[in-house]
Amino acid sequence: MSAPTAVPAPRAATADTVLEVRDLCIDYGVGAGAVRAVTDATLTLRRGEVLGLAGESGSGKSTLAYGLTRLLRAPGVISGGEVLFHNRPQSSAFGAAPNEVVSAGTEIVDLLGADMAKLREIRWSQLAVVFQSAMHALNPVARIDAQLTDVLKAHRRQMSPTERRERAVELLRMVGISADRLRSYPHELSGGMRQRVMIAMALALEPQLVIMDEPTTALDVVTQREILEELMQLRERLGFAIIFITHDLSLLIELADSIAIMYAGRIVERAGADELFHAPRHPYSLGLLNSFPALHGDRVRMEGIPGSPPSLTALPGGCAFHPRCPYAMDRCRTETPQLVRPVSDPVRTGGEDRVAACWLQDGLQEPPAPLHREATGNGSPATDDTHGSDQ
């Protein structure tokens, strides 16, 4: 076997980067009673990329997303790390008054260090969040048109009332709702429509990055799929990047470009969606893949993962996954593995090396066959011809 791989440097920021998260740590509480909910999270997101964050309930996905946008509620506190937003406001295809159109170069904003004025400028306009409970986040006593035009009024002050209304109609049309719904109250819309309105509001100012926390979980599967397909079409058209949070890995395999798997507050594997699907490198990723029916491809027996995630107040030593891992070795019980390029994977000449935090991938032994498959890199389910069919 080859020598152990070194911890790779995080992917360097390029002209294409929209977000860099470096060693982000988030605690709930302070002092002796604090529990660490996110440990050393590092991610880089390119413009237009869909990054999926997956992991069981409590793995820290929402905490990571709200932490990096500084929307964490008390007692959540950022205890370390850096989040850099590469702000490049675009010339607007629609909506913005001429004076507000900015097409200058990229400004790197330190989101954790920014003052509230800067944060307000960035949030919603450039970085929008669709929360888990978005369906219930609409104001029940305001009509849809008022809620949409209020966003525009607050952030696009120079738009006239007529322009705002036209934009509201256009936004609704964009998410598949006809203009005659503009005067509706939220309770007059179906759950799917309310969710579409929330997505329209998030996209109203043409953000560069949209964070979606389980945006369609409460919807039936058919509506969920319709909304997600529309969302992907809008992404193609408008070019925003997405961080998509879900516990449903099979959904991410379908729609994400890359995926980060979280377990007990740590990212344990990061890979392209297709390589993760065809050749996972972390036993937890493999377990998650075996826990969900694939939307396409051969039918396989669902195996699931034995046991349940640990409490953050009593994390096992070493690799936190070791008590549930069928391949755990002595070392896994005492030493915490760092993210490394798995021994089976070639060094990438462009783009980001895939990484996994598992001692099986350190090059000192042959990983078990299910974690040692060749990653073809082809046939991404996301670009599959069958995508969208209802198998």
Ligand SMILES: Nc1ncnc2c1ncn2[C@@H]1O[C@H](COP(=O)(O)OP(=O)(O)OP(=O)(O)O)[C@@H](O)[C@H]1O
């Ligand atoms: N307000 C809070 N106070 C203390 N601990 C919290 C708080 N909110 C979340 N946590 C803990 O932080 C951990 C991560 O929670 P988080 O909601 O980020 O996970 P998640 O992966 O998004 O889960 P889900 O899929 O259920 O939303 C959990 O163990 C949770 O109990």
